[in-house]
Amino acid sequence: xxxxxxxxxxxxxxxGSFFIxxxxxxxxxxxxxxxxxxxxxxxxxxLFMLWDGAFAHDYALEDTALKSIPIFLxxxxxxxxxxxxxxxxxxxxxxxxxxxxxxxxxxxFPNLPAWALMPFMFFCAAVAGGLWAAVPAFLRLRMGLNxxxxxxxxxxxxxxxxxxxxxxxxxxxxxxxxxxxxIFPDAxxxxxxxxxxxxxxAVCAVVATLLSVxxxxxxxxxxxxxxxxxxxxxxxARMPYGFLVxxxxxxxxxxxxxxxxxxxxxxxxxxxxxxxxxxxxxAIVVAWLARLRIVSIAMYSILLAGLRVGVENLQLELxxxxxxxxxxxxxxxxxxxxxxxxxxxxxxxxxxxxxxxxGKKGASSTxxxxxxxxxx
Amino acid sequence: xxxELVIPILAAAIQSGTPxxxxxxxxxxxxxxxxxxxxxxxxxxxxxxxxFLFTYxxxxxxxxxxxxxxxxxxxxxxxGVVCQVFQGNQVVSGLALTILGVGLADYLGTPYVGVATQxxxxxxxxxxxxxxxxxxxFFRQDALVYISYLLPLLFWFFMNRTRWGLAVxxxxxxxxxxxxxGLSPRLMRWMGVFWGGFLVGLGGAxxxxxxxxxxxxxxTGGRGWIAVALVIFAFWRPGRAxxxxxxxxxxxxxxxxxxxxxxxxxxxxxxxLPYALTIVVxxxxxxxxxxxxxxxxxxxxIEPGE
Numbered sequence: 001x002x003x004x005x006x007x008x009x010x011x012x013x014x015x016g017s018f019f020i021x022x023x024x025x026x027x028x029x030x031x032x033x034x035x036x037x038x039x040x041x042x043x044x045x046x047l048f049m050l051w052d053g054a055f056a057h058d059y060a061l062e063d064t065a066l067k068s069i070p071i072f073l074x075x076x077x078x079x080x081x082x083x084x085x086x087x088x089x090x091x092x093x094x095x096x097x098x099x100x101x102x103x104x105x106x107x108x109f110p111n112l113p114a115w116a117l118m119p120f121m122f123f124c125a126a127v128a129g130g131l132w133a134a135v136p137a138f139l140r141l142r143m144g145l146n147x148x149x150x151x152x153x154x155x156x157x158x159x160x161x162x163x164x165x166x167x168x169x170x171x172x173x174x175x176x177x178x179x180x181x182x183i184f185p186d187a188x189x190x191x192x193x194x195x196x197x198x199x200x201x202a203v204c205a206v207v208a209t210l211l212s213v214x215x216x217x218x219x220x221x222x223x224x225x226x227x228x229x230x231x232x233x234x235x236x237a238r239m240p241y242g243f244l245v246x247x248x249x250x251x252x253x254x255x256x257x258x259x260x261x262x263x264x265x266x267x268x269x270x271x272x273x274x275x276x277x278x279x280x281x282x283a284i285v286v287a288w289l290a291r292l293r294i295v296s297i298a299m300y301s302i303l304l305a306g307l308r309v310g311v312e313n314l315q316l317e318l319x320x321x322x323x324x325x326x327x328x329x330x331x332x333x334x335x336x337x338x339x340x341x342x343x344x345x346x347x348x349x350x351x352x353x354x355x356x357x358x359g360k361k362g363a364s365s366t367x368x369x370x371x372x373x374x375x376x
Numbered sequence: 377x378x379x380e381l382v383i384p385i386l387a388a389a390i391q392s393g394t395p396x397x398x399x400x401x402x403x404x405x406x407x408x409x410x411x412x413x414x415x416x417x418x419x420x421x422x423x424x425x426x427x428f429l430f431t432y433x434x435x436x437x438x439x440x441x442x443x444x445x446x447x448x449x450x451x452x453x454x455x456g457v458v459c460q461v462f463q464g465n466q467v468v469s470g471l472a473l474t475i476l477g478v479g480l481a482d483y484l485g486t487p488y489v490g491v492a493t494q495x496x497x498x499x500x501x502x503x504x505x506x507x508x509x510x511x512x513x514f515f516r517q518d519a520l521v522y523i524s525y526l527l528p529l530l531f532w533f534f535m536n537r538t539r540w541g542l543a544v545x546x547x548x549x550x551x552x553x554x555x556x557x558g559l560s561p562r563l564m565r566w567m568g569v570f571w572g573g574f575l576v577g578l579g580g581a582x583x584x585x586x587x588x589x590x591x592x593x594x595x596t597g598g599r600g601w602i603a604v605a606l607v608i609f610a611f612w613r614p615g616r617a618x619x620x621x622x623x624x625x626x627x628x629x630x631x632x633x634x635x636x637x638x639x640x641x642x643x644x645x646x647x648x649l650p651y652a653l654t655i656v657v658x659x660x661x662x663x664x665x666x667x668x669x670x671x672x673x674x675x676x677x678i679e680p681g682e
Contacts, residue, residue: 006680035483087467143659148414148467149605150658156598156651164644281475288468323482323593330418330476334454337469338462345463345680 003350009343016343021289024335032328041318053313054306060313062196066267067279068298068305069200070095070259074283075290075297076211077252083292084224084248090136090151091256092280093158094129098257099264100162101128103181103271106188107170114187121188121261129257130250132158137249141242147249159276166271180272190266200262207255208294215292224248225292256280278326282308285329289336304329379509385629386513393625394517394524395420395582395596399603400610400617401531402575406452407607408535409568410548410561412675413455414470416576417600418477423448423577425481428584428591432493437585440495441520444581445574451477452573456566459677466675474600481593488591495585496520518586520578527575528614535614544568548671551678561678576600598651605654609661611668620657627653 033043054064074091081088101124109117136154139145166179174182190199215221223239224247263275282304290296311325399420406413413419426447431440455473458464501515501522514525535541546554547564554561583595602624610616631646 008679035480089471139655139659145655145658146605146608149601149608150655152598152601153605153651153654157648160644160648160651164642167644168642284471285475321483321486323479323486326475326479327483328479330472330474330479333472334458334464334469334476337464337472338458340464341462 005348005350006345007348009346013343013346017340020339020342021336024332024339027335028328028331031331032324035324035327036318036320039320041320046314046318046320049313049317050307050310052310054310060309063309063312064302064306065197065201066305067308068301069204070263070279071282071286071305072204072298072301073207073259073262074252074256074280075286075301076207076294077248077255078283079287079290079292079297080211080215080224081248081252082287084244086137086140086245086248087148088133088136088151088249088252089148089284090133090154090158090280091252091283092276092278093151093155094132094253094256095260095263095280096155096158096162096276097132097253098125098129098260099271099275100158100165100260101125101257102261102264103165103170104128106184107181110185110188112187117187118190121265122258125257125261126254127257129253129255129260131253133249133253133256134246137246141245155280162271162276163273166273170271172270178272181270183270184265188265189269190262198262198266200266203258203262204298207258208298212294220244220247256283282329285333288333383509383512385626385633387516388629388633389622389626390514390517390521391587391625392628393622394521395579395587396599396603396606396624397524397527397618397621398579398582399576399600400606400621401527401614402448402572402577402579403603404572404607404610404612404614404617405531405544405575406568406572407674408548408612408671409544409565409572410551410671410673410676410678411455411459411565411569411572412466412470413452413473413569413572414467414604415451415455415473415477416470416603417596417598418474418481419448419451419573419576420477420580420583420600420603421481421594421596422451422477423580424584424595425485425580425591426577427581428485428488428493431495431585432488432491432591435494437495440493440585441578441581444584445577448577448580449570449573452569452576453566455573456569460562460565463677463680466677478594485591485593489593490590492590493585495589497586520582520586528618531614540567545671548673551673565678576603579603602650602654605658608670609657611661612670623657624650624653 029047033047036043036046052060054060074095077094078088078091102121105117105121105124109120112120132154133151136145136147136150139150140147163179166181170181172178172180172182193199193201215225224244226239259279260275263279264271268275286297286300286304290300307328308325311320311322311328314320314324315322399416403413403416423444427437427440427444429440430443431437434440451473454476455466455469458469458472459466496518498516498518501517505511505515507515515522533541535545543554543559544564544567546557546559547561547568551561554564579599580596583599584591588595606617606620606624609620627650631649634641635643635646
């Protein structure tokens with residue numbers, strides 16, 4: 001009787017996440033192609049267009065790089081939260097609040113010189129985004145309120161708050177009724193660094209470096225990593241668990257706020273509702289795919305930004321709805337999530353009913369476990 | 377306020393609370409089996425699309441209703457595959473499911489945006505609709521509302537008085553004990569994700585077949601997430617779910633009525649009400665006390681070999 005059995009590996013599969021990612025990417029692209037085929041689109045050409053639109057030439061690469069900036073900033077914060085087992089899915093709302101904070105700074109002090117206005121905008125965006133994240137953190141710590149629900153509700157509220165402002169008190173009287181603020185003065189616009197790439201890219205580099213140093217070189221950073229691995233142990237070790245939860249949430253809120261500021265200032269030059277393009281949700285996908293590794297976050301940000309830009313190309317050429325990017329993100333996350341199984345488990349062939357002779361058996365797999373495994 | 381003003385608002389509260397009630401009971405069933413599925417919003421809107429599509433092409437809303445449940449149940453099974461077969465993280469899998477479900481509904485539904493379809497229409501329930509006050513509020517609704525009146529009772533009976541229901545609860549409380557009793561906690565969880573998803577899909581169907589009779593993008597508007605919150609608020613028991621769903625229905629109906637009357641408050645601020653209220657309602661439901669805690673094994677995967 002030949003059968004198969006699932007056993008836990010004693011060490012994670014080497015290069016596992018690398019192979020699994022590509023297998024998952026191939027699988028999710030395959031399913032996406034099937035969806036395109038259902039609607040009668042030429043799916044092979046679509047794959048080519050996706051690549052072409054995202055990575056194939058300079059203009060496309062610039063687009064991808066520009067879109068990866070807000071995704072990168074948001075997902076850095078989200079990844080730190082996830083590492084602490086804090087399920088902050090409120091980056092979208094914190095992004096909106098950052099945009100609001102920065103716009104408030106510009107509209108209130110339009111005549112400040114650039115050296116004062118720009119730092120003030122960054123300050124306001126960080127405070128607004130950080131406070132927006134601090135409330136759910138506080139509610140979780142003091143009232144035991146589930147942060148998944150509260151950050152999500154704060155997303156909806158933050159987005160509506162922004163709409164209230166741009167449709168109402170902040171609306172440019174000369175905009176012919178369109179919901180947008182006045183165009184920012186030059187001092188409030190983030191300029192270009194090289195080509196179409198603006199200084200937001202430099203902000204990303206600085207933030208990533210600082211965060212990396214903080215996590216690797218400081219005691220608090222170490223506690224943060226340890227706290228995520230095992231909250232109970234962290235509490236016993238008298239680590240300031242509540243403080244750490246608050247810290248990661250505020251950091252995430254401030255970073256998402258900066259992403260909102262950068263999109264508003266550098267890309268749109270004014271606040272308008274389409275500044276919200278779901279970057280905060282994409283950041284969740286990136287954060288989970290990359291875990292806390294900052295280089296991975298950068299790579300996955302570029303990849304998922306490329307996916308968005310590529311789908312824009314599909315939109316243009318094949319009339320595929322923008323929602324297609326969402327489908328691909330969802331599929332990618334699901335397939336990677338499922339594939340990670342193979343990092344920690346292996347499927348062993350069982351020559352007979354007697355299984356106890358296997359040397360590789362992991363500590364946590366119990367005897368006589370054939371009924372839990374898959375049989376072929 | 378006079379009675380003529382209050383009765384329509386209460387009736388509208390029942391109507392707009394009904395999809396939330398279906399979704400809440402569906403998620404409750406899934407969570408009672410020990411699986412945390414945050415994909416409710418995605419399943420709900422995918423179900424709403426399934427209901428629209430099959431009703432539009434067959435002209436039979438009952439077929440649409442069934443397909444809504446089936447569509448959402450299939451998404452629930454995707455969650456089951458990720459978490460039960462591949463040991464994926466339940467929180468992230470649920471989030472992915474929402475992203476996927478919303479994307480699929482948007483993508484497949486784009487050609488039909490604004491297209492009207494058949495559906496369920498209110499009718500006077502015989503005899504009961506004549507009762508003053510109660511009649512106009514509860515019994516001048518559509519068939520799905522009448523079904524939803526029975527649903528919490530059936531849910532309660534199933535969970536507390538049937539072998540299967542007790543087995544589902546055991547899978548959520550203590551899978552090892554459940555297995556030791558000769559039952560399969562895995563099977564119970566598969567049932568939980570599929571039939572829970574099925575109920576969530578019916579809630580979605582209510583949005584496209586009864587609440588409106590057309591397809592629009594993003595028509596669930598966060599109701600799935602409110603349902604997730606209400607499961608916590610209801611302490612995983614169906615009785616309080618009814619109260620919570622109608623409370624939210626009431627707020628949504630009231631908010632719309634205020635807008636229609638040309639309230640001086642801007643509409644964005646009124647639209648915030650349900651989301652802000654979700655947080656407030658959760659704050660007032662302390663989960664301490666006997667029989668109020670979450671199922672003990674909620675969110676914990678069953679390891680292979682156990």
